[in-house]
Every structure is written in structure tokens, then in C-alpha cells.
Amino acid sequence: MFNNYLTLGVLVISVAYLYNRNSSTKTWHGASSPEEATANSLGTLVSLPAKQVHRVAVGVNGNVDLIVSATELLKALKVEPRKGQDHETLKSLQDLGETFAFFFEKGAASERFFADKQVFQNVIEAANNLTAKQYYVGGNAALSGQKIASIISACQVLFVGPVGPKLKTLLHDKISVPPTSLKEKDEVHLIMEYAKGETWGDTTTPIATRFITSNDEANGRMEKLETFAENIKDFQADMVLLSGLHLLPGQNESFWKNRLKSVVKEIEKIPRHIPVHLELASLADKKFMLEVMNQVVPVVNSLGLNEQELSFITSAAKGPHQGVIESDKNLPEIAVVGDIIHWILSNYGKGNTMGRNSRLTRVHFHSLSYHVIGHVRDTWSNIKSAVVMGTKVASQQACGESQFTANKYELKIPDAFALSVNYAPLRRKVILYDPSNPQTSWQRDQFDFHFNPVLVCKKPGNTVGLGDSISAMGLYYSQFQDN
Numbered sequence: 451m452f453n454n455y456l457t458l459g460v461l462v463i464s465v466a467y468l469y470n471r472n473s474s475t476k477t478w479h480g481a482s483s484p485e486e487a488t489a490n491s492l493g494t495l496v497s498l499p500a501k502q503v504h505r506v507a508v509g510v511n512g513n514v515d516l517i518v519s520a521t522e523l524l525k526a527l528k529v530e531p532r533k534g535q536d537h538e539t540l541k542s543l544q545d546l547g548e549t550f551a552f553f554f555e556k557g558a559a560s561e562r563f564f565a566d567k568q569v570f571q572n573v574i575e576a577a578n579n580l581t582a583k584q585y586y587v588g589g590n591a592a593l594s595g596q597k598i599a600s601i602i603s604a605c606q607v608l609f610v611g612p613v614g615p616k617l618k619t620l621l622h623d624k625i626s627v628p629p630t631s632l633k634e635k636d637e638v639h640l641i642m643e644y645a646k647g648e649t650w651g652d653t654t655t656p657i658a659t660r661f662i663t664s665n666d667e668a669n670g671r672m673e674k675l676e677t678f679a680e681n682i683k684d685f686q687a688d689m690v691l692l693s694g695l696h697l698l699p700g701q702n703e704s705f706w707k708n709r710l711k712s713v714v715k716e717i718e719k720i721p722r723h724i725p726v727h728l729e730l731a732s733l734a735d736k737k738f739m740l741e742v743m744n745q746v747v748p749v750v751n752s753l754g755l756n757e758q759e760l761s762f763i764t765s766a767a768k769g770p771h772q773g774v775i776e777s778d779k780n781l782p783e784i785a786v787v788g789d790i791i792h793w794i795l796s797n798y799g800k801g802n803t804m805g806r807n808s809r810l811t812r813v814h815f816h817s818l819s820y821h822v823i824g825h826v827r828d829t830w831s832n833i834k835s836a837v838v839m840g841t842k843v844a845s846q847q848a849c850g851e852s853q854f855t856a857n858k859y860e861l862k863i864p865d866a867f868a869l870s871v872n873y874a875p876l877r878r879k880v881i882l883y884d885p886s887n888p889q890t891s892w893q894r895d896q897f898d899f900h901f902n903p904v905l906v907c908k909k910p911g912n913t914v915g916l917g918d919s920i921s922a923m924g925l926y927y928s929q930f931q932d933n
Contacts, residue, residue, distance in 0.1 A: 485905055486856035487885035492838055492905075495889060499832040499929035502604070506926070507687035508595040509610035509678045511669040511694030513637040514617050515588030515914055518577045520550065520642035520661060521650050526576045531651025538734040539700060540564045540663060546573070550661050554644065557656035558758055559913070561732040562663050563670065563700030570665035577640055586914065587620045588639045589669065590693035590729050593915035594922035597843070599624040602926060608685040610678045611694070612637055612668035626685070630677045639664040641914050657818060658910050662732075670697045672709055679719035689725055689930075691922060692717070695746065696731035699738045706738060710745050717749045722809075725930035727752040729921050730759045736766040743767055747798050748808035751930065754921035757782055757817045760790055769793045770872060781817050785868040785877070788892075788899055791815060791824040792873075795897055800826055812928065816840060816920045819862035819906055823924065824899045831929045834889060837902045840924035844916050848907035859905035861885075870894070 481487035529543050534552030537545045540562050553560040564570040577583060587596045595607040599622035607625045614636030618627065639662055644650075646658040668674070672694060682690060695713065698706040717726055728750040733739050739762055747753060755763070761782070765772050770793050771786045791813045796803055799810040811829035814837075815822045821844075823837045849858050865883055869892050870876035881890050883903070890901040 481856075481885070483856060484861055484883075484885040485859050488861065488888050488903065488905060489854035489856050489859070491886055491888050492842060492854075492902075495838045496835045496842075496927070497832065499835075499927060501929055503688040503926060504604060505606050505608070505685060505687050506595070506598055506689045506691065507608040507610065507678075507682045507685055508591040508598075508691045509694070510591060510672055510674045510692065511697060512587070512589035512592030512609060512611035512613060512617060513639045513664070513666060513669060514614070514620070515586045515639050515641050516574065516577055517584040517586060517641040517643060517912075517914060518580050519582060520554070520644045521648060522580060522582070523573075523577055523640075523642060524550070524650070526580060527573065531653070536734065537562065541566050542569060543573075546663065550642065551650070551653065553661055554650055554655050555653050557646075557659060559659040559732065559756070560661055560758065561696065562661075562734070563697065564663045564665045565700065567665050570663070573663075574638060574640060585616065585620070587617065588641070588914070589637075590731055590915075590918045591691060592617070592621070593918040594691045594693070594729070595625050596622055597915070597919040597922045598926060601843075601923065605926070608681060608687065610681050611674050628677065628681050630681070631674055633668065637664070637666045637668050639666065643913060645909075659913050664697075666697060666700075669694055670700045671705075672698065672713070675709070675712055675716055679716045682720055682724075687724060689727070689925065690720060691727045691729065691925065692750070693729040693731065693918070695728075695742060696733050699733065699735040703737070707741065710741055714745055714749050717746075723932045725751040725925075726809075727754060727812075727921065727925050729754040729918060731917075732758055733762055736762075739763060739766040743798055747810055748806055751809050752812040752814065752925060752928075753794070753810060754814045754816070754917070754924075756815070756917055757787075760787065760815060763794065764790050767797075769797075781819050781862070783867070783871075784820065784822070784863075784901060785871045787815055787817075787822055788824070788869050788876070788894075789872050791822060791899070792870075792894055792897060795824055795826065796895070800829070801896065814840065814921055814924050816844065816917055816924075818904065820901060820903045821920070821924075822899060822901050823928075824897050827893075827896050827898050829931050831931060833898070833900050833928055834891065836924045836927040837900045838889065839927045840920040841902045841904045843919050843923045845905040845907060847916060847919055848910035848913060850911045854905065858908055860908055861903055862906050863903045869899075
């Protein structure tokens with residue numbers, strides 16, 4: 451395997467050098483930069499699916515996000531900069547400081563449960579006392595529904611999850627909330643944001659992102675799960691987005707094992723012609739991750755995840771490229787991501803080599819600089835448009851604009867890249883990035899793959915919920931083939 455990495459690295463570097471040397475004075479169909487050419491090209495790559503979705507059900511986590519500056523809050527709490535250490539759950543201000551430092555140094559988004567309710571309430575009180583703070587819709591499911599309702603005028607959204615008074619006022623007016631979801635008090639999640647180049651102690655973070663924590667009882671126990679399938683049936687949904695599983699490890703193992711069985715039971719009540727998408731979020735418990743992969747993933751049709759979740763899956767389940775993806779402080783190589791998506795579909799997807807009974811046919815990987823969707827051939831259509839829409843939403847939401855202003859963005863993908871490390875026919879094929887034709891597609895076994903770069907916002911205003919917006923729009927533009 452080491453020889454594969456070495457050969458691949460030498461080949462890609464050589465091609466990239468020649469490409470850069472010969473393209474220094476190049477223009478792209480009248481555009482003044484690769485970013486402008488990419489932005490111009492993206493608009494020509496999107497079309498709506500032949501059969502459009504009109505009713506989307508989302509569940510089962512929702513809350514109010516309290517957004518503050520991470521470093522300002524830590525100063526207010528008198529938490530001094532310290533050596534980073536990842537804690538699966540937080541029980542003290544020291545745990546908060548160490549876990550924050552661990553991900554701040556990497557520039558990696560993450561989320562951890564705060565087990566001590568009183569300490570968490572003290573943290574929230576300090577956050578509320580900061581001058582600069584914002585309140586938004588939070589929770590992966592609620593954010594997905596909010597994005598679809600705000601962008602797709604012809605689509606109605608049902609949200610099943612805990613909805614307190616503040617969240618109810620923040621939700622889009624096209625989102626229906628069943629009476630069984632209403633509660634007297636909001637669940638609050640703390641979003642600690644930081645900018646690219648921001649410092650804390652001696653550490654400077656490489657990208658803009660956030661650290662999230664909560665002491666969320668309703669979402670942490672998935673209290674609204676049992677009404678999910680029943681409400682979907684009454685709503686007559688065309689598509690279902692499910693998230694919130696990542697909050698369960700805050701409970702004891704016996705509890706979350708039983709809840710995962712209940713998740714499977716509820717999903718199996720949903721008619722088979724309705725596609726079900728599972729959106730993952732940051733996890734630290736390998737045993738829990740394995741249970742999700744073995745129990746829940748095979749009963750959904752689609753899976754959404756970022757680089758942290760992809761890395762954690764291949765580590766927990768002993769998949770390919772564990773050492774490479776875990777040690778890479780930058781974003782994982784496109785070839786590595788393609789291999790892991792292929793492994794997920796081959797081992798956990800429909801028609802897998804392990805003899806598992808599975809409905810999974812689609813995996814949507816999204817990262818700061820690029821997205822890849824892999825799917826079982828002939829199970830989904832319009833995927834090229836779907837992956838483009840995911841990247842467009844990521845760019846424009848981060849910069850807070852509906853049209854591209856090219857000088858606000860930058861490309862962070864290599865000039866040349868391979869499509870696999872462990873599959874020789876794709877390893878030998880090096881792709882030269884062409885801004886006037888930004889999308890790359892390939893096939894491997896019974897799977898199709900589609901890659902698209904992200905125009906990365908140089909000065910992002912809001913990074914919260916990007917993954918949920920990406921997956922929601924990517925799924926909306928994907929047409930499920932009811933087989």
C-alpha cells in the first residue's frame with residue numbers, strides 16, 4: 451500500500467508541475483481567474499429532476515442555536531489556553547477547554563455532549579451575557595427543513611422534533627410542526643465560532659469553523675422518534691431526511707442501543723418508495739459508530755457525511771486508508787475519499803459483498819473544498835446536478851449571497867489529482883482540473899461517482915448548518931429510482 455501512495459504522489463506532482471508551468475498565462479473562456487471560470491460554469495450544470503419532490507419530512511432533532519465567538523466566550527469563562535485533548539463527553543470547563551483546543555488546532559468542526567447540566571447552564575449564562583451573540587434555528591433536521599423551505603418555493607416541509615417557543619418563531623412559515631412536537635422550553639445548543647487565522651494562546655487555526663456543545667435532553671434521547679413515521683404517513687411525504695443520532699452517545703450504552711433499534715423500527719414503517727436519507731454528525735464513540743453502520747445505515751437509501759465522519763467510519767470499521775486519513779491535517783485526498791466511499795457502498799450498500807440485506811445506494815461526501823457523490827448505478831438520476839447544487843449552497847451560504855462574486859472565493863483543490871489509491875486503473879488516470887469544465891465523473895464496479903469543487907468563501911459569515919444545507923439541496927436535486 452505504501453508503494454501505491456508513493457507512486458501516486460510522484461505521478462500527480464509531476465503532472466501538476468507541468469500543468470502549472472504551461473498554464474500560467476492561460477485564460478478560461480474570457481474569465482479572469484479560475485474561480486470566475488468555475489462560477490460561470492456551475493450555472494450551466496444544474497437541472498431539476500424529471501420528477502420533483504413537493505413534500506419533504508425532516509426529523510428528529512431541532513433546537514435554538516446560540517452563536518458566539520469561541521475565544522471571547524472562553525475568555526469570559528476564564529478558561530486559559532491549554533494542550534488539546536479530545537473528550538467523548540464534557541464534564542467540566544477543563545474538558546471544554548481541552549477538547550476545543552484539540553479541534554481548534556486542526557481547524558475541524560466538531561460537537562460534544564456536555565454531561566454536567568449545571569456547568570453547561572453556567573456556560574450558557576456567560577454566552578448570553580456577551581455583547582455579540584445571535585440566535586438561529588439549530589439541529590441538523592430543523593436546519594435541513596429550513597433550507598429547503600427557504601429555497602424551494604413549491605416544496606412543503608414537515609418537521610418532527612422538539613419545538614419550544616423560541617424555535618417556533620424562528621422556523622420558516624412553510625414548515626409544518628405537528629402538535630406532538632411542541633414543548634414548553636427550548637433546547638439550546640452553543641455554537642462557538644472562530645475565523646481562519648484566529649489565535650488562542652500559541653495556536654492559530656487554519657480554517658474558519660465552529661465547536662458545538664449542548665446538554666440537550668429531548669434531542670439526546672430522541673424523544674420525538676416514535677411519532678416520526680406516523681406523521682410522515684399523514685403528511686404524505688415524497689422524501690425523508692433523518693438526523694440526530696450523534697446526540698445519543700451522551701446517554702448510557704444500554705439506552706442508546708435500544709434507541710437505535712427503535713430508529714430502525716420507525717424507518718422500516720416508512721413505505722419503500724419514499725427515499726430516506728441519514729445525515730451523520732461528529733462522533734467520538736467507535737462502538738456507537740459501528741452499531742449505526744451495522745444497524746441503521748442498511749435501512750436507509752442515502753448517507754451524508756463530512757471528512758471527520760468519513761475518517762471515523764473507516765477507523766471504527768477497519769476500512770481503507772485509516773492511517774492516511776487520520777494523520778492528514780489538511781483535507782483528505784480525492785483518491786482516498788473515492789476509495790472509502792467505494793468501500794462503504796461495497797460493504798454496507800445494496801448488493802454488498804458481505805451478504806447484508808441493505809437499501810443503501812447513495813453516499814454524499816461534503817468537505818470545505820470539494821464534494822463527491824457515489825451511488826449504485828441506475829438507482830438514482832440527476833446526480834451531476836445534485837453534487838453541483840450542494841457545492842453552490844455551501845459557497846453562497848458561507849458568503850451570504852445568492853450570486854457568485856468571484857473575488858470573494860478561492861479554489862482549494864489540487865491542479866491535478868487521481869481518482870483512487872488502491873484501484874490501479876483509476877490510480878493511473880490523473881485528472882487535470884479545468885475551471886471551464888469543473889465536474890469529474892467516473893465508474894468503478896457497479897458504482898458511479900461525481901466530483902465537484904467548492905468555491906470556498908474567503909471570509910465566511912456563518913458556518914453553522916452548512917453540511918445540513920448541502921445534503922438537503924443535494925438530496926432534493928437527486929431523483930430516486932423506485933426499484
